[in-house]
Amino acid sequence: MKLNKKQLFHIAEDFFQQQGWTAFPFQKMTWDAFLAGKHGLLNAPTGSGKTYALWVAIVLNYIKNNPDYKTKLKKGLKAIWITPLRSLSNEIEQTSQRFVDGIGLPFTVGIRSGDTPTAERKKQMKSMPDLLITTPESLHLLLASKDHQKFFGNLNAIVIDEWHELLGTKRGVQMELGISRLLGLSQELRVWGISATIGNLEQARQVLLGVDESRFRESVLIKANLKKEIEVKSIIPESMDKFPWRGHLGLHLMKEVVDIINSSKSTLIFTNTRAQCELWFQGLMTNFPELAGEVAMHHGSINKETRIWVENAIRNESLKACVCTSSLDLGVDFAPVETIIQVGGPKGVARFLQRAGRSGHRPGETSVIHFLPTHALELIEASALQKAVSTQAVEDRLPYILCFDVLIQYLCTLAVSGGFYPDEIYPEIKNTFCYASITEDEWDWCLRLIVHGSSSLQSYDEYKRVTIEEDGKYVITDRKVAMRHRLQMGTIVTATDVTVKYVTGGYIGSIEEYFISKLSRGDVFVFAGRTLEFIRLKGMVAQVRNSAKKRAQVSNWQGSKLPLSAQLGELLREEMINFQTGKKRTPEVKALRDIIIRQQRESIIPQRDQFLIETFKTREGYHAVFYPFEGRFVHEAMAGMIAYRISLLKPITFSLAFNDYGFEILSDQEFDMQEVLDNNLLTPEMLSQDLQSSMNATEMARRKFRDIAVISGLVFTGYPNKLIKTKHLQNSSQLLFEVFRDNEPENLLFRQAYTETFEQAIEEYRLFDALERIQNQEIIWKACEKPTPFSFPIITDRLREKLSSEKLADRIKRMQLQWE
Known part of the structure; x- marks a missing residue:
């Protein structure tokens, strides 16, 4: 006899009571919605019991449809739990297992990720657990297996944890495609996401569920209103630098x-x-x-x-x-x-x-x-x-649109798994948020690329990966092509990592190749909390030994500069006023009092409707400092663009420096700031053209293209333990970039490199918004006698590129004394 909702809830509440807990309203709302057959997005903070909200719902739904669950168990995969971080898997496994054991349901929970041993993976392929915890990449590897329809046929639920982390990334796009395929394979599938608070939760739900209106209408957004102090x-x-x-x-x-x-x-x-x-x-x-x-x-x-x-x-x-x-x-x-x-x-x-x-x-x-x-x-x-x-003024996470590299990789995944018919797959892909606007011409271009290579590569067999069978099925039959594809699936393209090991053999960790490539034998660097002496690079292994030297360079990584978000920039501009008036009596205002007074004496603190420019002369030359408070990415682009626009008025060279608060343009000859303002140089007009000219957009696009070429499979990164060096990868992708630029400028992957450069590397939309805002502000130009407290961090940032930390500290002390 089927249990009613009250009886089902009773099973879960009994378990909670045994643990000394009470179920939260948001957990019960999630159980209710899932049992009613709905899809949804759960907005809940970490540590609030979100795993129990959805796992309990999935289990209760199984019990509802299988009342004799304690004696008869249907074998096979019932739910997939996607986590973007492998480190979360063990925690989810323990929580899930604890619940089913607690209610006497003989369910098994398994993990499948890059850390899962081969023997365990083989075992799973013979008999899948009831709940599989996995990553977006491992899910696609399962979709690439010949028997994937068999695994996913009875799937009831897919839960995407930490959805806010995947949204606005290519892993998120990969997830959209994965969901679209699973919905095609299983009619009973419910799609659920779990997200921390982001500014665009409704859009996050739309991206998760795709553009099918009926599916969106049958979905809910549940918020865990747990007030967190x-x-x-x-x-x-104790003492503050005046500068x-x-x-x-x-x-x-x-x-x-x-x-x-x-x-x-x-x-x-x-x-x-x-x-x-x-x-x-x-x-x-x-x-x-x-x-x-x-x-x-x-x-x-x-x-x-x-x-x-x-x-x-x-x-x-x-x-x-x-x-x-x-x-x-x-x-x-x-x-x-x-x-x-x-x-x-x-x-x-x-x-x-x-x-x-x-x-x-x-x-x-x-x-x-x-x-x-x-x-x-x-x-x-x-x-x-x-x-x-x-x-709770949190940021939006903007979804990606038309990532052709991820789509091409996905089509090859389907071709490896036994093949696909384009007419069956195209509607699924059109239903995703990322590819809703794809045209038939663009779709045909992607199909031609995987079969023939693009028009400029048709003479080369290595780019012909897929064959079309007589019945119109697209398949990969070449075992070497299939193996290369499986080795390179995924959308995280990092700089090649070099393994760091002791000469005696102990493994320490991995570090980016570009840092190691700058070291010579005997150089000392700090990594994993140890001071290490570099001995040699052997293949992709850096051999080292411990060093007792006190001075060493710190290992660095290329992804080390985070940009300030637009929301925080807005809050910063608002907060300036509180510091200026002194009405706030907070410890921060008190601590900054002398610096604020000095800034006001030598220049101003810009109000919300003001935009400040400072100019002054030092021994280094003529400085112009601008303060948009938009973050270093936007400032880098804006500095380059304004320097380019000034150079059109007068041939002049600049060096640029920027931080999260503003940017500096430094020249050895004076230029007329009034002329700059009179000629409307701070305007969004002609923005794209001036960015192309000023930012070396082609060089940036060429670097973006390397990642696109790897994701789409045009460039192979190498076999395990025989990875191709970053330098060689860059060379082969550059060669393709030049071929497309000269012979095939309409190539979708080539065009994507420029789109990504402007949208992600330069954040053109934010730059446009900032320039529009500045146009409506009162521009205040202050000709100062010397650097102001606000300009000092920007000036010292530029010096840091040139000087060691000891020399920099000495130089700054001298500058501070001189300007005091």
């Missing part, structure tokens, strides 16, 4: 950080980059050796065993503190840590809230986050973040 405390130095500068990464506040570590049971210290993470860990070990063994480090390049050890040590509270990057931002569901420290501006409200939520990681508990400024002006950012926390 977040307390932001700024760490303020704030960045470059010391906040290390001068290390003693205050150690005091916080010692007064807390457990602390996470979040840095924005892996290099900063290494520096902070090194600094703590050098200056406070008594913390050895009590403080660890965690980032994505450290080997898996060490990362798991650190996560477990935080869980069982055997570590006092951990210096980490965003590798611990998401879910890794250890017991709540007591305290969070954020080093430097987090560049986005959502990221800041996510990190704050790691503390008091239980519903109803207050999260405490300490904000450590790396230069004085970041205290304004701290103040803006406090406002953002109270208003």
Whole structure:
């Protein structure tokens, strides 16, 4: 006899009671919606019980349709749980298994990712678990297997966890395609996403479910209204530089950080980059050796065993503190840590809230986050973040449109798995948000590319991957082509990593090839918290030994510069006014009082409707500093564009510097700022053309094209342990880029390289919005006698590119004294 809703809920509530819990309203709403056959998006913060919201719903739905569930179990895969991070899998597995064991349901839960042993994968192919926890890449590898229809035929649910992390990335597009295929294979499939708060939740639901209106009408958006109290405390130095500068990464506040570590049971210290993470860990070990063994480090390049050890040590509270990057931002569901420290501006409200939520990681508990400024002006950012926390002003995640490289990879995946008929697959693809606007001509072009290579590559057999059988089925029959495709599936194209090992053989981690390629034998560098001497590069393995030298360069990574989000830029501009009037009596306002007074005396603090430009002369030349407060990506593009526009009025060369608050144009000859303003140089008109001329857009597009060529399979990255060097990859993709530019400018992949350059690397839409805003503001040009406190961080940023940290500190001290 079938159970009714009340009886089904009773099963779950009994389990909750045994654990000493009560189900939240949002969990019950999710169970209800799922049992009613709906798709949906659940908006819930990390640590709120979201796994139980959906896993319980899936299990109750199975019980509803199989009342004799305790004696008769239908074999096969019933649900797939997608997680963007492998590190979350174990946690989800334990939570899911705990529930089914607790209610006496003989379900099995399995994990399938890059870390899953081969034997376990083979076992799964013979007999799938009831719930499979996997990543977007591993799901596509399953879709590439010959028997994939057999696996997915009885699938009832797919849950995409941390959907906000996938949205606005090519992995998200890959997920859209994966969902479209599963919906084609299983009529009963429910699609659900779990997302933290983002600005465009409704659009996030639309992207998840695709453009089929009936499916969207049958879906719900459920919000877990769990009020989370977040307390932001700024760490303020006893004395403030009158001329704030960045470059010391906040290390001068290390003693205050150690005091916080010692007064807390457990602390996470979040840095924005892996290099900063290494520096902070090194600094703590050098200056406070008594913390050895009590403080660890965690980032994505450290080997898996060490990362798991650190996560477990935080869980069982055997570590006092951990210096980490965003590798611990998401879910890794250890017991709540007591305290969070954020080093430097987090560049986005959502990221800041996510990190704050790691503390008091239980519903109803207050999260405490300490904000450590790396230069004085970041205290304004701290103040803006406090406002953002109270208003929940979080960023949108903008979805990608028409990623032809991901589509071409997907078509090859289907061709490897036993083949596909274009007429059957085309409607599925048109139903996704990413490809809703694809035309028949573009679709035919993609099909021609995988069969013949593009028009300029038809003479080369290596680009002919797919054959068409007599009945019109598209298949890959060549075993070598199939193997190469399977090895290269996925959309994460990073710079090639080099394995770092001791000469004696111990594995330490992996580091980007471009950093290692700059080292000579005997060079000393810091990595994974150790000081290492470089011996030699053997294939893709860097051999090293420990070094006792005190001075070493810090390993760095190319993805190390996060841009300020538009929302945080807006909040910063608003917050300026509070600092100017002095009405706010916060510790941040008090600490910055002298700097603010000095800035007002020598220039102004721009109000919301004002745009400030400062000019002054030093021994270096003539400086013009602009303050849009839009983040370094936008400033880099705007600086290049304005310098180009000035050079059209008068032949002149510039050097440029920029940070999150503004940018500097420096020249050895004077130019007339009034002429610049009179000629409307700060206008969005002719923006695309001027960007093309000023940013070397072709060079940027050429670099973007390397990733597109790899994802679409035009360039092969190599076999395991025989990876092709980044330099050679760049050369082969550049060759294709030149061929398309000269012979086939209408090539969709070639055009995509430019689209991505303008939309992602330059953020043209944000630049356009910023210039439109400036047009409606009062432009105030201040001719100053010397650099102002606001301009100082930008000037010192430029010097940091040229000088070692010791020389830079000396130089800055001299500059500060000179300008005092």
